[in-house]
Amino acid sequence: MHIADGFLPAPVSLLGYAMTGGGVWFSLRQIQRTYRDPQEHIPKASLLTAAFFVGSLVSVPIPPASVHLLLNGLLGVLLGYYAFPAILVGLFFQAVMFQHGGMVSLGVNAAMIGFPALVSAYLFKLRLSFGEETRRKLGLFAFMAGGLAVGLSTIIFFALIVTTIPADVDISLERSATVALVVSQIPIMLIEGAFTSMVVLFLRQVKPSLIGGIS
Numbered sequence: 672m673h674i675a676d677g678f679l680p681a682p683v684s685l686l687g688y689a690m691t692g693g694g695v696w697f698s699l700r701q702i703q704r705t706y707r708d709p710q711e712h713i714p715k716a717s718l719l720t721a722a723f724f725v726g727s728l729v730s731v732p733i734p735p736a737s738v739h740l741l742l743n744g745l746l747g748v749l750l751g752y753y754a755f756p757a758i759l760v761g762l763f764f765q766a767v768m769f770q771h772g773g774m775v776s777l778g779v780n781a782a783m784i785g786f787p788a789l790v791s792a793y794l795f796k797l798r799l800s801f802g803e804e805t806r807r808k809l810g811l812f813a814f815m816a817g818g819l820a821v822g823l824s825t826i827i828f829f830a831l832i833v834t835t836i837p838a839d840v841d842i843s844l845e846r847s848a849t850v851a852l853v854v855s856q857i858p859i860m861l862i863e864g865a866f867t868s869m870v871v872l873f874l875r876q877v878k879p880s881l882i883g884g885i886s
Contacts, residue, residue: 672741672828672856673765673780676773679835687779691759694785698755705752705885712753715881719746720757724764728771740859744820745867747788748795748813749874751885754788755781779831787823791816796885809875810868817867818860825856 679687702709726742746754759781765771772780798804798812832849874881 672739672784672824673762673772674776674783674828674831676775679776679779679831683831683835684775684779687776687782689778690782691778691785694755694782694789695759698752698789701752712750712883715883716750716753716757719750720761723758724761727761728765728769740863740866741784741821741824742863743784743788743824744791744817744863745870747791747820748816748867748871748884749882751792751883752789753883754792755785758785758788783827783831784824787820787827790823791820792885794819806872806875810872813871814864814868816864818864821856821860821863825853825860829853 706712723742723746726740729739743754743758746757750757759777762772762777762781762784766773766777795812795816798808801808829849871882
């Protein structure tokens with residue numbers, strides 16, 4: 672779910688960079704406030720950045736479109752405030768190496784994928800407010816966080832495309848194509864929710880300390 676260069680008006684692209692700058696600033700500030708040794712978590716963030724980079728390049732053919740995993744919910748759950756910078760770095764290398772998205776639209780794409788990751792991190796944190804942490808509760812909140820991140824990114828994508836359709840494009844055709852793409856994201860929401868839940872439950876068994884998120 673990348674928006675290519677040249678599709679959005681310049682003011683929207685600039686706004687995207689401004690929002691991404693704000694997201695990175697907020698994340699880095701919270702990292703400094705939250706963690707005693709922020710550098711301790713960089714290896715995990717680097718590993719998950721690589722997973723995001725590779726995973727979101729793999730397309731899944733779901734008629735009538737071809738979609739790909741986002742993994743922003745998984746990053747939000749496991750990385751917490753590190754998720755936004757990790758997503759920005761991953762998108763940067765995708766744009767430079769594979770022309771997925773582009774440098775002009777990098778800010779918009781990072782905001783579109785990064786902010787839902789932070790929301791999913793806060794949702795996952797809510798599990799701590801419901802008493803003892805059981806396996807079922809952990810899996811349920813991980814599933815909801817993974818699916819919610821994709822859903823929010825899809826809503827932002829749809830809003831951007833529909834409100835910025837160029838005048839020389841067949842509006843009805845473009846909207847139909849966009850709706851089809853959005854509908855095709857519903858299975859991805861379920862897949863990512865299930866995948867996030869499986870990863871979190873696996874880590875609970877083998878390495879609980881890797882389930883970081885927002886504390």
